[in-house]
Amino acid sequence: MYRYDQYDQAIVDARVAEFRDQVERRLSGALSEDQFKPLRLMNGLYLQLHAYMLRVAIPYGTLNSAQLRVLADIARRYDRGYGHFTTRQNLQYNWIQLKDAPDILAELAKVEMHAIQTSGNCIRNISSDQYAGAAADEVTDPRPWAELLRQWSTFHPEFSYLPRKFKIAVIAAPKDRAAMRLHDIGIEIVRNADGQQGARIFVGGGMGRTPMIAHEVRDFVGIDDLLSYLEACLRVYNRFGRRDNIYKARIKILLHEIGVDAYREQVEEEFLAVKQLGLDPPKAEFDRIAAFFADPPFQADAPDTIDRSDPAFALWLDQNLAAHKQPGYAIATISLKPAGGIPGDATAEQMELIADLAERYSFDELRVTHAQNLVLPHVRKADLYAVWQALDGAGLAEANLDLIGDIIACPGLDYCSLANARSIPLAQKISNRFADPERQRDLGELKLKISGCINACGHHHAGHIGILGVDRKGTENYQLLLGGSGAEDVSLGRITGPGFDEDGVVDAIERVTDLYKARREPGERFVDTYRRLGMEPFKEVIYARP
Amino acid sequence: MTNSPLRFRDEPEHDEPAVTLDAFLGQSNATAVRIEAGEDARALLPHLDRLALVEVSFPSFRDGRGYSAASVLREAGYRGELRAEGDVLVDQIPLMRRCGFDSFAPAQPVDAAALARALEQQAHVYQGAADGRSPVWRLRHG
Secondary structure (H helix, E strand, O other), X not given: XXXXXXXXXXXXXHHHHHHHHHHHHHHOOOOOHHHHHHHHHOOOEEEOOOXXXXXXXXXXXXXXXXXXXXXXXXXXXXXXXEEEEOOOOOEEEEEEOHHHHHHHHHHHHHOOOEOOOOOOOOEOOOEEOOOOOOEOOOOOOOHHHHHHHHHHHOOOOOOOOOOOOEOEEEEOOOOOOOOHHHOOEEEEEEEOOOOOEEEEEEEOOEOOOOOEOOEEEEEEEEOOOHHHHHHHHHHHHHHHOOOOOHHHOOHHHHHHHHOHHHHHHHHHHHHHHHHHHOOOOOXXXXXXXXXXXXXXXXXXXXXXXXXXXXXXXXXXXXHHEEXXXXXXXXXXXXXOOOOOOOOXXXXXXXXXXXXXXXXXXXXXXXXXXXXXXXXXXXEEHHHHHHHHHHHHHOOOOOOOOOOOOOOEEOOHHHOOOOOOOOOHHHHHHHHHHOOOHHHHHHHOOOOEEEEOOOOOOOOHHHOOEEEEEEEEOOEEEEEEEEOOEOOOOOEOOEEOOOOEOHHHHHHHHHHHHHHHHHHOOOOOOHHHHHHHHOHHHHHHHHHOOO | OOOOOEEOOOOOOOOXXXXXXXXXXXXXXXXXXXXXXXXXHHHHHHHHHHOOEEEEEEOOOOOOXXXXXXXXXXXXXXXXXXXXXXXXXHHHHHHHHHOOOOEEEEOOOOOXXXXXXXXXXXXXXXXXXXXXXXXXXXXXXX
């Protein structure tokens, strides 16, 4: 994985010093909260319901064990012994004190981490495929591209006060594991007819109150032009994106209002001008970055078979493993979704145990997924049983990847000052209702996503089943959506009808899954059956009078 | 505005008042113009050789359109004074300098010591911009 050189380290260290200065000015009263707010937001520090929340960037979801141990240590020393992995592959601490924030950033800087641009109206942490560099189906490792973009976007002088936040995802496989087309810019690395790698550019996706799927704006941008092209994409947005209404300020609204063709024309015109400025680094810089992502020293003759004689282990293998590009190796997902648990939470002890496993069995590498799980990307098949036993001993061997228990949920009203409804207790209720592993497996792939408000941090629009918490005359009310997807079959869910209370929505989910079981055809996932049957039969069972 | 602007230029302050973009485009002899946040800086490109001062308005520190306006003007070769006026915060001035602003008229007074620290903070930058600083990729590869 990428390692900082003297320049990267100097930039992050300078940021820590700057923020320490700003916090001192705030604590002394020299800065008002109003004046301080934009400064702390640029460092990922939010003022939430009960305390400060600090969001730490995990660029493209890649971590090493030393970094995860520091995250655990910070959780123990400065928080309440746990952290929360987010749908942007980041980590949030929910109980931070302002006076500690500079020290925490200094601890992070020692292991080449930061909280730069994890909030604010700027280009946010670049997200990617959690299986990057390991997946059997990838064209190439997307992370060198993502790292190039991380550096380009860090403290970008022109794009630090955009109309609204700006999220970029980079993938390089036909299977989309990063919800790429639900980002402001989604990039798919492809190979053209000449065998050259380049970026296919999608613009204008997003969730929030007006969900939209990104449009293809360019089918191929070579690495030599990528930064200039993105400068053009961002400049058109910065100049013409709406600033009169916060709810219409994302780039998706600009594309919707002027149309993708007009946007593309403006970008191409801007690109011709920007390309003359020499903003694109030489190929040698890309190669320098890419060298950090070379394959780890795989054992060439690693055995490709697995002893499946332990039935509980076999179930975990069937559910939580993905195909690795290297024979004899596998990608193992560690579910942070135990029945009744808080999706994405990990204790300091769990983080340390997982760090140990990564160091011993996965070439010191870990990934965070947008579905709020962790991944050991490079495990020898021969080591899987030992890994599973260690996870099982720590309560981390839940075999529910992509099943109904693998719920994405935002922090909701328990933590977030924007939320209208609680997300976590509902996730716990649903995972308890469907706790039976056999029942979960029978329902098959079923992505359930919960947001506690219209901002959609819990990706409810992209859930096969989505839930949106709203406030209805002072009581929490939950709307149900069906048919969304954040994957390569991207689609937006539709609201079934009137909302429910907390127990009512759990009952409604049970009814739609019962209908699926009754009506599914062989091989159909829940979302396939929904797409074939349409909304009506589902509505009938949800709202049937007893 | 009674205070004289913070300037990073050697030549004396331009003494002609800035006119609106409409007024500028409608008359041939003005040498100073003010553009509001929503106005298109590209309209000035045919006239850059007779401009001595462009003042870009920042109605709110959150409104970042002026950063692009400045970049567009500098990229097109404008060498005169480029002033940021309005809700300009001390911690934003380093970014504005990078986009080519060399003069500042903040609505609120700026703490000179905080500004000096802010301008010194980052020895390195990751990307090329109108200030011509070498991005770290150039330092890495010569």
